[in-house]
Amino acid sequence: MKKIFSRPRSLKKAVFHYCPGCGHSIIHRITCEVIDELGIQDRAIGVPPPGCSVFAYYYFDVDMVESAHGRGAAVATGIKRAHPESVVFTYQGDGDLAAIGTAETLHAANRGENITAIFINNAVYGMTGGQMAPTTLLGMKTTTSPFGREDKYEGHPIKMSEILAQVNGACYIERTAVNSPANIRKTQKAITRAFRNQIEGLGYSLVEILSPCPTNWKMSPVEAWQWIDDVMSKEFPLGLIKDTTGRGDAH
């Protein structure tokens, strides 16, 4: 019998610890597929964050180093500058990239650090138990915005991709989602481009991925997928936000 589907080489043979319906498992898998496709398993160095994906190194079969909360872009900068032949990617959540690590992210992008950021936006702090994130939507209830996020008290959801698009050193920014087979395919393409840009030395690339967190959203996985379409992607519109690479293979 012909084998038509198998585990990517750069994904370890391990059982994910993620909740049912969580986007991390899907994003891990497609990232590993990209690493395989590009043949960079032996050059890749990943920088996972604190948070649910802190154990990413149990799954990615590439060199990995955990960073302190928010410091991924600085750590990746250090690795890439010390060892330019490597292909360095950060894997960061919304609290990490858009709150505590805003400065590191913005300035790495501004320097045009030749690295790839995979930015998981699930509008909530997952591992710590569902607190308000910088990307939490207005009206959304979390454990630290129990009355629903209100701009007057808790501020607005921050759009990091749009902000980073203003920064000259960032060459490619796209927002995708993993809530349907079509969107997952688009996400995989975007991740491929973000890695390719680095391999070709084009500068800072970021893929923001709207990712379901059924547990903290208190929804079923199916409802969570639907919610991304109906609500979340209205605040965070999907699509290409910036591309100065001139590669012309945008989909």
Place this chain on the structure above:
Amino acid sequence: MLIKTVFAGFGGQGVMSMGLNLAQAAMMEGRYVTYLPAYGAEVRGGTANCTVSVSDEEIASPVASSPAFVVALNQPSMIKFQNKIQSGGIFFLNSSLIKEPLLRGDIEIVQVPANAAAEDMGSVKSANMIMLGAFIKKSNLVNLQTLIDALAVALKGNKKLIAINKNALTAGYELV
């Protein structure tokens, strides 16, 4: 013998380069030397000073409690250091800018009209090197020629500046 000298004046008068030149020359003569600048906000527009210690043996403290020599380029520096200089020490005063009489009788005073002499030579900027020339003549800390040789290091071989500074050093040397 350990000799400590303080150079003091307004920021911009070139007191740091006086100290640096002396330190460089002393090093070239094979002496132990430390150069300690007052730095940071202290030197933004206000008075600046530095301490140069020269010795034939290892220097313990680079800080001067009571320097043997003080070179003051302006009035505030004269006031600041007049009570710190050690008894029997020499106080070098830029008499072009310092008019107040000194209140101590146990130290020697050398008056150098450095600004006036520098203006005669074409630029008031050379006043510091005129003071340094005069200082070397009286203090005998290093040879004038070593000091001139040291200029090449501080001025990174800039021939025009070296010539101007050399003339000012020599003029100051002959002034006292």
Place this chain on the structure above:
Amino acid sequence: MTGNAAIAEAAIRAGCRCYFGYPITPQNELTEYMAAHLSRREGCAFIQAESEISAVNMVYGASVAGARAMTSSSSPGISLKQEGISYLAACQLPSVIVNMSRGGPGLGSISASQSDYFQSTRGGGHGDYRTIVLAPASVQELADLTRRAFELADKYLIPVIILGDGMLGQMMEPVEFKHEAPSALPVRAGALRGAKGRHSRFVRTFTSNPAELEEVNWSLFRRYQLIQKQEASCENYLTEDAALVVTAFGIAARIAKGAIKQARALGLRVGMFRPVTLWPFPSEQLKELSKRAKYFLDFEMNMGQMIDDVRLALEGGGDVSFYGRPGGVIPNPTEVLRVITRVYHQKGLNQ
């Protein structure tokens, strides 16, 4: 050469090719020297980072990739680096952090101070860890100990702190560099360079299993014990016949030495014990000295920090007086001489 420039040159000659920093007085000459020598050079990295936090995390990244890496700052900036230092210690990443300390707390003053002794020798960041702390007292020693710092960091896989101060950084003294810069250093074993021809590796600090973390801490602790046994070093100055021993480190030791010379000229039997490594503190050496000398005068440019280690080392076996000036005030040798003379007479040592 200024002390700051001497550190930078010595680091380059020790094979440091990656430097990340953020401006703060009084250590800017170090950053500027690195900018001039490491930026735009093949195989080298210099970044003026967006913060001290980023700078230390860039060191973390460069170190994990196997490079000799360094950052420098002064007191308030070192506070910001503590998070990163804790991670460096946890991941056992060799690295060198320079603190040309200034007066505190808060923004304090830019004048030289020694008020960061506790922060440097007690870890500073969160967690049960140590860093090696070297305390140079001259520009030559700044250069020598910078090289030593890189060697120790690699030998024990540990962050090493060079604790200087603003005065040491700004002052100039002749300095001799005994080594040429190597063209390239071998990549450290265990570095992450991509999993070529081997299994992938990861470097992490987090574990959900307390027993696992306990084992990590045990192994760190065993290494710290080894360092304490092997690396404690000190300078004894005129202590053979001393009735009174001044204990001081860094620039304060220089000032004390000046005072001691004057005290000797007055016929007082005074010497000095200067720890060169603040952690590990040379406790054994001080304890040994206390068999000959009973009276100690601890002198620091703070209100008494190292004195805790002096007392711990003496285990009640000596009489310890203290003199200190906080906030960035620089005591002069005559002032210290007055204190020495007073203590000498109070303790009846002139009889």
